[in-house]
Amino acid sequence: MALLTLKDVSKIYKQGDIEVHALKGVNLDVAEGEFTTVFGPSGCGKTTMLNLIGALDRPTSGHLLFNDKDIGTMSKNEQALHRRRNIGFIFQSHNLIPVLTAFENVEFALQIAGDGKGSNSDRVQNILEQVGLGTMMHRRPNALSGGQMQRIAVARALVKEPKLVLADEPTANLDSETSKEVLEIMVRMNRELKTTFVFSTHDPMVMEYAKRVVEIRDGEIARDERKG
Amino acid sequence: MMYLIRIALRNLLRRRSRTLVIGSILAIAVVFFLLIESVMVAMMDLSFKNAIDFETPHIEVSRQGLIDEEAKGNVVPLEETFSISNSTEETIAGLADYQAATPVLDFSADFIAGRYTFPVLVRSIEPDSFSQVFYHDQYVQTGAFLETGQSGVVIGERLAQFFDLDVGDYFTLRFRDRQGSFNTMEGEVRGILATPHPDMNLRTVFVAREAAASRLGLANDAANRWMVRLTQRGSAPEQSQELQASLSNSQLVARSYREAAEFLVAVEAWGYIETYFILALFLLVGAVGIVAAVILSALERVSEIGIMKAMGLRENEIVRVFVIEAGGIGLVGGLIGCILGALSVGLFVIYGFDMSFFLDIDAMSAFPLQGRLYGAWNTSSFFFILAVVVAIALLSSLLPAYTAAKKDPIEAIRRR
Numbered sequence A: 001m002a003l004l005t006l007k008d009v010s011k012i013y014k015q016g017d018i019e020v021h022a023l024k025g026v027n028l029d030v031a032e033g034e035f036t037t038v039f040g041p042s043g044c045g046k047t048t049m050l051n052l053i054g055a056l057d058r059p060t061s062g063h064l065l066f067n068d069k070d071i072g073t074m075s076k077n078e079q080a081l082h083r084r085r086n087i088g089f090i091f092q093s094h095n096l097i098p099v100l101t102a103f104e105n106v107e108f109a110l111q112i113a114g115d116g117k118g119s120n121s122d123r124v125q126n127i128l129e130q131v132g133l134g135t136m137m138h139r140r141p142n143a144l145s146g147g148q149m150q151r152i153a154v155a156r157a158l159v160k161e162p163k164l165v166l167a168d169e170p171t172a173n174l175d176s177e178t179s180k181e182v183l184e185i186m187v188r189m190n191r192e193l194k195t196t197f198v199f200s201t202h203d204p205m206v207m208e209y210a211k212r213v214v215e216i217r218d219g220e221i222a223r224d225e226r227k228g
Numbered sequence B: 001m002m003y004l005i006r007i008a009l010r011n012l013l014r015r016r017s018r019t020l021v022i023g024s025i026l027a028i029a030v031v032f033f034l035l036i037e038s039v040m041v042a043m044m045d046l047s048f049k050n051a052i053d054f055e056t057p058h059i060e061v062s063r064q065g066l067i068d069e070e071a072k073g074n075v076v077p078l079e080e081t082f083s084i085s086n087s088t089e090e091t092i093a094g095l096a097d098y099q100a101a102t103p104v105l106d107f108s109a110d111f112i113a114g115r116y117t118f119p120v121l122v123r124s125i126e127p128d129s130f131s132q133v134f135y136h137d138q139y140v141q142t143g144a145f146l147e148t149g150q151s152g153v154v155i156g157e158r159l160a161q162f163f164d165l166d167v168g169d170y171f172t173l174r175f176r177d178r179q180g181s182f183n184t185m186e187g188e189v190r191g192i193l194a195t196p197h198p199d200m201n202l203r204t205v206f207v208a209r210e211a212a213a214s215r216l217g218l219a220n221d222a223a224n225r226w227m228v229r230l231t232q233r234g235s236a237p238e239q240s241q242e243l244q245a246s247l248s249n250s251q252l253v254a255r256s257y258r259e260a261a262e263f264l265v266a267v268e269a270w271g272y273i274e275t276y277f278i279l280a281l282f283l284l285v286g287a288v289g290i291v292a293a294v295i296l297s298a299l300e301r302v303s304e305i306g307i308m309k310a311m312g313l314r315e316n317e318i319v320r321v322f323v324i325e326a327g328g329i330g331l332v333g334g335l336i337g338c339i340l341g342a343l344s345v346g347l348f349v350i351y352g353f354d355m356s357f358f359l360d361i362d363a364m365s366a367f368p369l370q371g372r373l374y375g376a377w378n379t380s381s382f383f384f385i386l387a388v389v390v391a392i393a394l395l396s397s398l399l400p401a402y403t404a405a406k407k408d409p410i411e412a413i414r415r416r
Helices: A046-053 A076-086 A102-113 A120-130 A146-158 A176-193 A204-209 B002-014 B016-054 B064-071 B086-093 B127-133 B157-163 B198-202 B209-216 B233-246 B262-300 B302-310 B315-351 B379-405 B409-414
Strands: A002-015 A018-031 A035-039 A061-066 A087-090 A164-168 A196-201 A212-217 A220-226 B059-063 B098-113 B116-125 B140-143 B153-156 B170-176 B182-193 B204-208 B225-230 B252-256
Touching: A002 A046, A002 A196, A018 A046, A018 A196, A018 A220, A035 A046, A035 A176, A035 A204, A046 A164, A046 A196, A076 A087, A076 A102, A087 A146, A102 A120, A102 A146, A102 B002, A120 A146, A120 A176, A146 A164, A146 A176, A164 A176, A176 A196, A176 A204, A196 A204, B002 B016, B002 B315, B016 B262, B016 B315, B016 B379, B059 B064, B059 B233, B064 B252, B086 B098, B086 B233, B098 B127, B098 B157, B098 B209, B116 B157, B116 B170, B116 B209, B127 B225, B153 B157, B153 B170, B153 B198, B157 B182, B157 B198, B182 B209, B198 B204, B204 B209, B225 B233, B233 B252, B262 B302, B262 B315, B262 B379, B302 B315, B302 B409, B315 B379
Parallel strands: A035 A196, A035 A212, A087 A164, A164 A196, B116 B204, B153 B182
Antiparallel strands: A002 A018, A002 A061, A212 A220, B059 B225, B059 B252, B098 B116, B098 B170, B098 B225, B140 B182, B153 B204, B170 B182
């Protein structure tokens, strides 16, 4: 069964009198545990698609089903609750909360989700160790490198064991070595936790890690390819 | 919620200078309020105390006509005298907190000594009972207070200075008697008073009632006021009302010291209005500061707001972060203000200040006060002002906090 279904999803932005068709009748199914990359040049609609899937925005038309529930028709509060329970986000700029330590940034996400699955402290420590930051968990973001911050962002997205992790160009601000490390962590998490990942990227290296590549051009799916 | 508080408090620490600057504005408002309130409370408390001890005690019984003429600023009318019946005296003595009562016969006169004349209020008294109601006899500077059956006059120090009089010097009182004819009383100055009530030291002279009544053409037991002292000040308004109910069939009116000292009550009310008005101005400046702080904070943390929304925080939860921050600024300002206020009030309570230094003597003579004024502690004011400052900080942050929380998460996340 598909975790995520996009049915004829369109998104139109209005810029003054001009209408920009960011997505044009997109249809897509994402199964549980998939590791999918949405690929395409800048401005093709990747981020718009991720924003819609993440319930940060609403489609202009069409249906967006998450476990058969239409998230496009949810109220703002329902969308917020859906995000806190089901979705983890990783952004291009790590967007950590600067006044919290690495540990607290991750624990905060867990507290918001409030799923009560065991001790928060142990889970946070465990995930930070898994992303290789076990010794730096009490540092604040300004005392960490870009790669370390992005690893915390990964840990923050994964700690609540969401059904879906959305990553919008997660390696765009990282050097190739750090990008590799971060991607490998995500692949491992996908394998171990069976978490569904949907990435957006225009970095060909990222695609090497994906099991499925969805290419978007001018707001439409141009290619949808599963590997091996 | 714990994390929302933690984020808010750490942001307050992160922006220490801003927190302290806005907190300082609020602290100034708090210090100002506490000091002025202490002055007001001390001043009014002492004013009422001096009025009760030297001018109008807890309850005064008189005729309505006397009250009306006094309100118009006219001379004391001798038509409004009365002789109190035994049953009324018993009613007065039966008041729950009754301590003592004394009859007083006031009249207007000119005090003459040498070539000079000065208009005064002559208070004709029965010295024994008068000293149970008032404390003049404890403030005799030279000579002695009146004794029953004694002739002569007791005057205040400022009147004595004005006429350059001493104990044993001669005086003349010129006045109109009951028939409207001029009459006089002569004699020696028996004593000179230096009370804490400036009016008593200048414009009031004391003579024995018996001697005055005959010169005024009145019965020996004539009085125009019965002054009643209670064991406690707080019950005066209530017992005055009780007494008034008992006197409803007579022509007499019972008033508490608060009704009799209308001027002081009005000054008290205006004093508080002024204090709260100035406090409101300070707090308005503080509130504007808090609004600015929340707006700045929101602008600096747009991407943080975005990520919190993406993580699933609802708008009202994000509002809480900013409101807690504003409340924190209010609390910091309020606490600093309370500490500085406590120090200032403490100094005022210990050392006081010379009232003549702040107000000229004519302005001060409107108050039954002189010398040094010492501050009063009012603990509830500290809690009140702290709660007000925090509440204003919270309220003024609501609108900018809601505006911040309504930011589109997609736009917010993109911003750095």
